[in-house]
Amino acid sequence: MSSARRKLPKALREDGDGGNSESRTSMLARSTSSVRHQSLGSELLDDEEFKAKTFQDLGLCEELCSACAEAGWQHPTRIQASAITVFAEGRDLIGVAQTGSGKTGAYALPLVNWLLTQRKTPYLSVLVMVPTRELAQQVTAQFVLLGRSVGLRVATLVGGADMVEQACELSKRPHVIVGTPGRVKDHLSNTKGFKLVKLHALVLDEADKMLDMDYEKEIDAILEQLPQDRRTMLFSATLSTKIDRLQKASLLDPVLLQVHRKNTTVDTLKQYYIFAPFAQMLSYLHLFLTKETGNHILIFCRSAALVHKITLALRILGHRALPLMGRMDQSNRNIALTKFKEGKVRMLICTDVAQRGLDIPHTDVVVNFSLPDHVEDYIHRVGRTARAGAEGKAVNLISQYDIVLLQKIEQQTGVKCVEYPSLAESEVQLVLQRVEDAEQEAIREIREDAEERSLEKESRQLTTARKGKRDRGDADMGYDDAKHGTSDFATLRMRREHESIFEMTKKEQHKSLWAKRREAKQQAKSR
Known part of the structure; x- marks a missing residue:
């Protein structure tokens, strides 16, 4: 050139x-x-x-x-x-x-x-x-x-x-x-x-x-x-x-440029494991996070539902945490990443959407709350820390069901994880009840949110159906429309809770608006 x-x-x-x-x-x-x-x-x-x-x-x-x-x-x-x-x-x-x-x-x-x-x-x-x-x-x-x-x-x-x-x-x-x-x-x-x-x-x-x-x-x-x-x-x-x-x-x-041998982690990464009974894993995570004050932490979970639950429970327990998962819209994902990079929150609870490509500075610790099934995914997860020669830490929370999987990862990476120090079982017992209460509260909140979304969706569907009938000039609203004639959100919720007052059979409940309209017209003609 x-x-x-x-x-x-x-x-x-x-x-x-x-x-x-x-x-x-x-x-x-x-x-x-x-x-x-x-x-x-x-x-x-x-x-x-x-x-x-x-x-x-x-x-x-x-x-x-x-x-x-x-x-x-x-x-x-x-x-x-x-x-x-x-x-x-x-x-x-x-x-x-x-x-x-x-x-x-x-x-x-x-x-x-x-x-x-x-x-x-x-x-x-x-x-x-x-x-x-x-x-x-x-x-x-x-x-x-x-x-x-x-x-x-x-x-x-x-x-x-x-x-x-x-x-x-x-x-x-x-x-x-x-x-x-x-x-x-x-x-x-x-x-x-x-x-x-x-x-x-x-x-x-x-x-x-x-x-x-x-x-x-x-x-x-x-x-x-x-x-x-x-x-x-x-x-x-x-x-x-x-x-x-x-x-x-x-x-x-x-x-073909073959760089670095397959299934290896960098030398500056320290890898640990924490053994916890399956029912107490969240308690061990909470105790670990209280000891890692000041560090920026990525916590990986297997599913979006688990991310949601863990995030809510940790926030109830006083941790500054945000979720990062594929089902979130782009603006919320950007907000979560920006706040983490700026230090406004010190932990992100993630699905594998964050395991590749995210170059987040100052990520000190990666926690695997759920071990991945494949060693390549494990390498990509822990690769979020110890980047460009810096030191980092990877911590794997494992239950009795994860021992074989951890051994497989250790064998294929050639690195033995050591037990994380300073987590005594007596300390876990002190926070156990509080963490269980927080987990139950998170589950209740998730269920309530799901119910609210379901009711809002049904309310929109009913409003659309009624508007369609009005636009067609149909004076006969029919039984189903009369039932939901005042279907604002609060009324709809109350009627859902007391469905039996309408004395409808299961077959009648599943009839479409058009079927009921035809039935009403046939009854009018027969008279």
């Missing part, structure tokens, strides 16, 4: 076709390697020669090197150095890397460098697809950070946000698009003028997670609308049959 091409214009110019970018066919034709896949070492920076490498040594432009320095990136990780080199050679690549290894930078750095070195920077030239909204926001932040000084524009397309607002962002002709497969497909189908016919590079990040979330059909539909002459990078924590099918469909003669 010539120095003239690396020189950055004062502002990004648009409406280009990618400058001197070569076709995939010509670039690959120059490659003389007879090896289809190549494996490149470990991401640990323990090699002196590798430590001496800088971003300048890898051929990145001066402006991008300055942005890396401002972000505090002094040296590239092994996956970043390898990916930058492979991208410069014009090859597709598959990156298999552990969480926390810097793989977001592994594709962001070469892509931003390519954008900055084009004579005319094309818009809609990079598409990054990720499995979750939170990861999309994090990736967007990385691109903005690296391209802020030159006005790099990035659009985020995720579910839970207004499609009209996203369409407005697309109309501003962003250079990079980051999104989830479902929403990207929606915009390709419904947003006028949005096409990716000039796409230069496609990135599939956390591809294994996307396939686990059943995004396969959406990804296939998107791939059909992308140009064949493109560069593709696929990143995954694991290799599987599904990943193999995806790479065959989307990549051409890729280089």
Whole structure:
């Protein structure tokens, strides 16, 4: 790459076709390697020669090197150095890397460098697809950070946000698009003028997670609308049959970058276990949290229902906690993450929606209230702490039903968990009754909330039915409408509690409004 091409214009110019970018066919034709896949070492920076490498040594432009320095990136990780080199050679690549290894930078750095070195920077030239909204926001932040000084524009397309607002962002002709497969497909189908016919590079990040979330059909539909002459990078924590099918469909003669051996955790992570009887696990968790004052803690649970219950119980017990789960809308998820990052709450109770991609600073402790079934999920969970060389702590609460699962995780990771000190059974007994009361209160609150939502839903349905009859000019409201004629919320609730006063049979209760209307008309005619 010539120095003239690396020189950055004062502002990004648009409406280009990618400058001197070569076709995939010509670039690959120059490659003389007879090896289809190549494996490149470990991401640990323990090699002196590798430590001496800088971003300048890898051929990145001066402006991008300055942005890396401002972000505090002094040296590239092994996956970043390898990916930058492979991208410069014009090859597709598959990156298999552990969480926390810097793989977001592994594709962001070469892509931003390519954008900055084009004579005319094309818009809609990079598409990054990720499995979750939170990861999309994090990736967007990385691109903005690296391209802020030159006005790099990035659009985020995720579910839970207004499609009209996203369409407005697309109309501003962003250079990079980051999104989830479902929403990207929606915009390709419904947003006028949005096409990716000039796409230069496609990135599939956390591809294994996307396939686990059943995004396969959406990804296939998107791939059909992308140009064949493109560069593709696929990143995954694991290799599987599904990943193999995806790479065959989307990549051409890729280089495989195998970084870090499978099923390992970083050396700076200390791993503990707390054994608790199943019925007393919440009591042990409460006591543990009271001893971890000042630390920022992520607590992982198996299901959204368990997250809800644990969050309510901990708040009743006086802990500052918020939930983070997939069923929450995007605004509430953003609020929870922001408050946790700012220190306004010190613990998040999460489902596995938070196990990947969330780079939350100052996460001191990860607690597994429910152990995951797969060791890969365990590694991703505990990978939320001890990032970038910092120290961290992982604590596993296990009952009599989890011993075999913990032993399996220890065997596959090669790390033995040690017993967490300073939790005496006598201390647990002192808080046991209080915690049980808090748990029962949380369960009652959940049931009341569910009942309120059910009543509100029924009230809306009845109001809609009555409005429909009025709009049709039907003077005969019928028996069912008369029954709920004054169906405001309080009246509806009272009538639900005293259903027997209407003396209706079960068969009559399940008749539709139209059936009862026809019955009333037939009775009127017979008279």
